[in-house]
Amino acid sequence: MSDAVAHTLDGCEVQPLGEELNPEREELMVDMESLKQRGLDIINTTAYIAITGAESISVYEDVLRSIRYRLARDSARFERRFRLSCSEMNGRYTSNELTLEVNFLHSLDSLYHPSHLLASEQQFLHSSHHSGELSGHTLPNSHHSSVVPGAATVIIMVCVGFLAVMVILGVFRIRSIHHRGDGVRVGEKEGGGQWDDSALTIIVNPMETFESQMGVPTDMEGEDEDDEEGAESPGYTVVDASRIIAEI
Numbered sequence: 001m002s003d004a005v006a007h008t009l010d011g012c013e014v015q016p017l018g019e020e021l022n023p024e025r026e027e028l029m030v031d032m033e034s035l036k037q038r039g040l041d042i043i044n045t046t047a048y049i050a051i052t053g054a055e056s057i058s059v060y061e062d063v064l065r066s067i068r069y070r071l072a073r074d075s076a077r078f079e080r081r082f083r084l085s086c087s088e089m090n091g092r093y094t095s096n097e098l099t100l101e102v103n104f105l106h107s108l109d110s111l112y113h114p115s116h117l118l119a120s121e122q123q124f125l126h127s128s129h130h131s132g133e134l135s136g137h138t139l140p141n142s143h144h145s146s147v148v149p150g151a152a153t154v155i156i157m158v159c160v161g162f163l164a165v166m167v168i169l170g171v172f173r174i175r176s177i178h179h180r181g182d183g184v185r186v187g188e189k190e191g192g193g194q195w196d197d198s199a200l201t202i203i204v205n206p207m208e209t210f211e212s213q214m215g216v217p218t219d220m221e222g223e224d225e226d227d228e229e230g231a232e233s234p235g236y237t238v239v240d241a242s243r244i245i246a247e248i
Helices: 032-038 057-065 121-129 138-193 206-214 218-232 241-247
Strands: 008-016 026-029 041-044 049-056 068-071 080-088 098-102
Touching (some): 008 057, 032 041, 032 057
Antiparallel strands (some): 008 080, 026 068, 041 049, 080 098
C-alpha cells in the first residue's frame, strides 16, 4: 500500500486569511451528516474551521470537498483567500500550508451565493497556481478566447484552400507543358521521315530509251559508244552497219 493510503490524519484546519468571516453575510458550511458517519468532530468559528479525528487521507479529502463558502445576496463581492493545513501523529507532523483564492464569476438569484472550497492537495495547488484566471473579469475574456480560435480556424481554412488551388493550377500547367513538348517532338519525327525532293533532279539518258525502242542488243553498247565519239568529231557521218547489212 502507498504512504498516502497507510497514513492517517489527526485533523485539518481551514482558516480565512485577512479579516475573519462576517457571520451576518458570509459563512463556511460543512456536511454534518457526513462528519457524523465518519466519527469526526468539527469546530466552526468565524476565525477558522477545524475538523478532528483519526481518519485516512481519502476520508479527509471527501470531507474537505464538501465545504461550502456562502455570501449574502446584497453583500459586496470581493476576493477571499483561505489557508489549509493538516496534521498527524497528535500534531507531531504538520503538512505544508496550501492557499485557495475564491473569486466570483457570476451571481445567482438565490439568497446566498455558494462557492466550493476544494481542499485536497491537488485542487488547492491547481487553484493557487491559476487564481489569476478566476477573477470577475475573466468571463468576457473567455468569450473572446472562444471567438478567436473560430477566426483562426477560418483563416487557416482559407490559406489551405488557396494553397490547394495553387497546387492544382501548377499541376495543370506542368501537364500542358509536357503535352506541348510531346507534340513538338512528334512533329519533328514526322518531318524528318519525309523526303526532301525540292532539289532532286532525275536525268534520263535518251540513248538508252532509243535503244530499247529499236531492239538493239546490249552487246552493241560498246560500238554505240564508239559511234557517239565519232559523231562528236566534225566531218564524220555515223552509219549503222547493221542497217547496211540488212539492206544488202
